[in-house]
Amino acid sequence: xxxxxxxxxxxxxxGSHVVLKGxxxxxxxxxxxxxxxxxxxxxxxxxxxxxxxRTYDSGMITVNGKMGIQLQSSSLPSHMxxxxxxxxxxxxxxxxxxxxxxxxxGIKEMEKKQYIQLSTxxxxxxxxxxxxxxxxxxxxxxxxxxxxxxxxxxxLHEQIRKLQSKGKTIVLASHDMAEVETLCDRIAxxxxxxxxxxxxVSELTEKVGKKYRIHIKTxxxxxTFETDNIEDALLSLLGELxxxxxxxxxxxxxxxxxxxxxxxxxxxEGS
Amino acid sequence: xxxxxxxxALQWKLDIRSKSLLVTCYIVxxxxxxxxxxxxxxxxxxxxDTLIQSMIVMSVSxxxxxxxxxxxxxxxxxDVKKVYKANGVPLYLGLVTMFFSTFVHLMITCIIILLFxxxxxxxxLPIHLPRFFLALAIYIVVSLSIGSILGLIVKNQAKxxxxxxxxxxxxxxxxxxxxxxxxxxNFLEMSGRIFPAFWGYRLMxxxxxxxxxxxxxIAAFCVAVITCGMLISHTKDM
Numbered sequence: 424x425x426x427x428x429x430x431x432x433x434x435x436x437x438g439s440h441v442v443l444k445g446x447x448x449x450x451x452x453x454x455x456x457x458x459x460x461x462x463x464x465x466x467x468x469x470x471x472x473x474x475x476x477r478t479y480d481s482g483m484i485t486v487n488g489k490m491g492i493q494l495q496s497s498s499l500p501s502h503m504x505x506x507x508x509x510x511x512x513x514x515x516x517x518x519x520x521x522x523x524x525x526x527x528x529g530i531k532e533m534e535k536k537q538y539i540q541l542s543t544x545x546x547x548x549x550x551x552x553x554x555x556x557x558x559x560x561x562x563x564x565x566x567x568x569x570x571x572x573x574x575x576x577x578x579l580h581e582q583i584r585k586l587q588s589k590g591k592t593i594v595l596a597s598h599d600m601a602e603v604e605t606l607c608d609r610i611a612x613x614x615x616x617x618x619x620x621x622x623x624v625s626e627l628t629e630k631v632g633k634k635y636r637i638h639i640k641t642x643x644x645x646x647t648f649e650t651d652n653i654e655d656a657l658l659s660l661l662g663e664l665x666x667x668x669x670x671x672x673x674x675x676x677x678x679x680x681x682x683x684x685x686x687x688x689x690x691x692e693g694s
Numbered sequence: 695x696x697x698x699x700x701x702x703a704l705q706w707k708l709d710i711r712s713k714s715l716l717v718t719c720y721i722v723x724x725x726x727x728x729x730x731x732x733x734x735x736x737x738x739x740x741x742x743d744t745l746i747q748s749m750i751v752m753s754v755s756x757x758x759x760x761x762x763x764x765x766x767x768x769x770x771x772x773d774v775k776k777v778y779k780a781n782g783v784p785l786y787l788g789l790v791t792m793f794f795s796t797f798v799h800l801m802i803t804c805i806i807i808l809l810f811x812x813x814x815x816x817x818x819l820p821i822h823l824p825r826f827f828l829a830l831a832i833y834i835v836v837s838l839s840i841g842s843i844l845g846l847i848v849k850n851q852a853k854x855x856x857x858x859x860x861x862x863x864x865x866x867x868x869x870x871x872x873x874x875x876x877x878x879x880n881f882l883e884m885s886g887r888i889f890p891a892f893w894g895y896r897l898m899x900x901x902x903x904x905x906x907x908x909x910x911x912i913a914a915f916c917v918a919v920i921t922c923g924m925l926i927s928h929t930k931d932m
Contacts, residue, residue, distance in 0.1 A: 476779050492780040498773040502711040507704055514697035515781040537711065557781070 425487050427452045427561050427592040428473060433482035435468055442468045444616035445482070450561075450609075452488075455583065455593045457603045459685060460613035466596040467565060469613065473594075474563055488560030488592065493550045495565060501539040505530050505549050508538070509556060516557030527582060528552045544575035551582065562586060564595040568602060580606060604681040612685060627684050636683075639664075640673040701787065705795040709765065718761030719799040723753035727807055728814070735815045745817040747898045748871035750804045750830065751891045757800045758837035759844065759862040763854055765792050766845025770929055786926050789846070793838050800834050821900045829903050833894035836911045839918035840890060846925040865891035890914060 428450040435443040442465040450456040460466045471477035473484050474492050499508055509530060513520050525531060528548045533541060541549065547567060554562055567583070568576045583593060583606060597603050603610060604624055611621040620627055628634060635653045639646055641664065650656035653676065664671060709715035727749045734741040734748070741748070769775055769788045778785050811817035820826035844861065848854040868878065868886025875883050875892065886892045893910040896902045 474780065476776055494776055494780060495773055498776050500708055500712075500768065500774060502708050503704070507707075511697070511701060511704060512781060514700045515783050517697075 425452075426450060426485075427454075427487055428594065429483075429485040430469075430473065431483040433469065433472060433479055433484060435465070435472060435477070435479045442616055443472070443479070446613070446616075446618055448611045448618050448621045450592060450594055452560075452592050453587065453590050454608040455587055455595070455606050457607040457610045458594065458596045458613060459600075459603060459610055460596075462598075464613045465616055466613055470563060470565055470594075470596055486561065489557060491554035491557055491559030491562045493547075493554040493562070493564045493567060495550075498550075499538045501537065503538045504536065505533050505538070505541070505545075505552075508549065508553060512553050512556040518557045520556065521558070524555055525552060527585075529578075543570035544572060547571055547575070547579065551579065555586075559591070561592045561594065564593065566597055567595055568597070568599060576602070600681040600685060610681075624681055624684075625678075627681070628678055634678060636677050638673075638675040638677070639671065641669050641671055643669060697783070698787065698791070702791045702794050705791045706798060709795055709799060712765070714764055715757070715761045715796065715799060719753070719757040719796065719803055723749070723756055723803055724806065726752055727811070731811060731815045731817070735817070742815065742817050744871075744895075744899065745815060746808055746811045746820065747895055749807045749811065750898065751833075751869055751871045751895045752866055753803045753807065754800055754834050754837050754894065755862055755865045755889075755891050757796060757803070758834070758841035759865065760858045761799075762792065762796045762838055762841040763845035763848070763858055764851065765796075766842060767848065767851065767854055770846055770926075771849040775929060785929060786923075789842060789922065789926065793842060796838055796841075797834055800838075801830075804830055804834075820898070825903050826898055829894075829897040832908070832911050833890060833897060836915050836918070837890045837894065839915055839922065843918055843921050843925070846922060846929070861889065865889040868892065869895050871895055 426449040430446050430448050433443050433446040434441075446469055458466050458469060468477065472479040473486065474490060476492075503511075506525075509520060509525065528551060529545075530549060530552050533545050533549070536545075538546070538549075547570075551564070551567065554564070564583070568579050571579065580602070583595075587593060595603075595607070607624070609621070609623055610627065612619045612627075620630060622630075634651050635649070635656070637648045637650065637653075637656060637660065639648070639660065648656065648660065657676075661671070709719070730752075731745055731749060735745060766789065769792070775785060775788065777783075778788060808819070812819055840861070844854065844858060848857055864885065866872065868875065868882055869889065869891035870886070871891070875886055878886070887910075890911070893907055897907045897911070
């Protein structure tokens with residue numbers, strides 16, 4: 424099966440500042456893929472090169488399918504109304520407006536407002552609708568829920584999952600690790616202009632090495648321990664506490680959040 | 695084509711909503727027309743012969759140099775231009791729709807002046823109306839193409855306001871619409887010839903539609919189209 428997107432040795436500089444030093448990754452059809460990185464890592468530059476919005480110095484980008492691009496929240500004329508934008512995009516893409524999609528994203532309820540009067544969440548929803556107008560196969564979402572409240576975020580996540588269930592490929596850039604962890608099948612971490620990691624969240628956990636985190640609350644306070652061997656660690660920890668006569672009030676085991684792994688990965692790459 | 699027509703019609707509505715074009719294409723020129731039309735014709739009754747042409751030069755200069763450039767800057771100086779690329783639409787389409795829309799706004803204002811000047815101030819209508827409208831259309835197109843250069847080249851609102859005034863004010867003061875250009879010192883009279891207002895005023899006068907008043911527009915339009923093309927192709931490589 425052909426990849427939806429294939430990026431090979433992508434390089435891009437702004438003057439003497441090298442932003443992308445040879446990116447290599449691929450996105451498979453029907454998956455939700457996230458590009459992660461700290462501010463200035465080059466996520467938006469990489470996105471814009473793939474989307475065709477920006478030229479690049481060298482490398483190869485192959486996109487197999489029609490693209491829909493969710494633009495940032497400053498990319499429509501201030502006085503345009505949401506449905507006017509939808510109609511304009513539909514005309515440009517020679518597409519019919521999908522009334523169900525418009526309804527689901529709540530575009531009709533903001534119909535009378537001008538773009539400048541929309542809230543951040545409404546702008547994000549509108550830009551998602553505009554990205555979907557042409558019925559694309561691959562959808563690019565740059566920070567899709569930045570500045571959106573919890574309710575709006577959940578609603579957007581639901582829309583993104585619905586799109587995946589329809590067979591769409593979704594590529595997103597995000598700072599929100601919880602969002603990425605919840606939504607994405609695979610991630611790529613961009614660090615220092617290169618892909619530091621590409622794979623699933625559990626593969627990242629494996630790579631980082633800290634498999635388990637034990638949070639233990641006793642009469643003396645709360646402590647967190649990291650370990651690769653959960654059985655041995657728990658037995659030894661509980662044995663030690665019992666031996667010292669310290670009562671355990673609560674105990675939780677997790678595998679660490681994506682955010683923690685991301686920080687660990689960035690720390691390792693930096694050192 | 696339907697995308698272009700919808701875009702142009704939408705742009706026309708956005709111009710009205712944005713207020714800035716509403717002010718520069720309609721409100722200020724028409725207030726100027728009402729005030730100065732009365733003053734000019736009462737102080738100098740002979741101004742009735744050229745009142746329509748004078749007021750139109752003022753209106754077109756204001757719309758083209760102060761009205762159009764900020765709209766272009768909002769698109770080409772910001773992320774709005776990405777909308778075109780993201781939809782596979784040529785980047786110049788924004789310029790074309792804004793140009794077309796402002797052309798229609800200015801033509802409407804000029805028609806209002808043409809209709810009301812004889813009624814309000816006993817102004818004399820041009821003898822040959824089709825030729826007058828052709829001259830007017832040429833003048834608007836060339837003024838807008840020069841305004842387009844301003845909107846594409848300047849990326850800062852404060853600078854744009856200043857530069858637009860530096861083009862607008864000499865256009866009005868040195869074109870001969872406020873007082874005869876031959877009363878000006880030679881240097882200023884020659885400087886006035888740089889701006890389309892000087893030539894537009896003459897082209898629209900009766901018997902003014904001659905090559906000696908037309909060559910400037912051909913040259914200025916060619917230079918403006920090439921410059922705008924270069925500026926847009928530079929914008930493409932973001």
